[in-house]
Amino acid sequence: MEITVKLFAMFRVGRFAAVTKRYDPGATPANIASELKIPEKEVGIVLVNSRHATLDHRLLDGDTLSLFPLVGGG
Numbered sequence: 001m002e003i004t005v006k007l008f009a010m011f012r013v014g015r016f017a018a019v020t021k022r023y024d025p026g027a028t029p030a031n032i033a034s035e036l037k038i039p040e041k042e043v044g045i046v047l048v049n050s051r052h053a054t055l056d057h058r059l060l061d062g063d064t065l066s067l068f069p070l071v072g073g074g
Helices: 028-036
Strands: 003-005 018-021 043-048 063-071
Touching: 028 043, 028 063
Parallel strands: 003 063
Antiparallel strands: 003 018, 043 063
8 A cells, every 4th residue: 555654853854754655554653653763752743644643543545644753842
């Protein structure tokens, strides 16, 4: 299945802004983050097709996954 993955802020460093790739059926945002060497604890927001989702959400063919890092500051 084809999934478009969009990365934001520091997740883009040394990676990409957006890419469409083939993944095995049943892939989750956690699987993709792991493949990209992004620790789950650093993921702040997960969106699937512009809707909030969890790291264990089952992705479907044609989905767009957006990963945002935690934001710190004050």
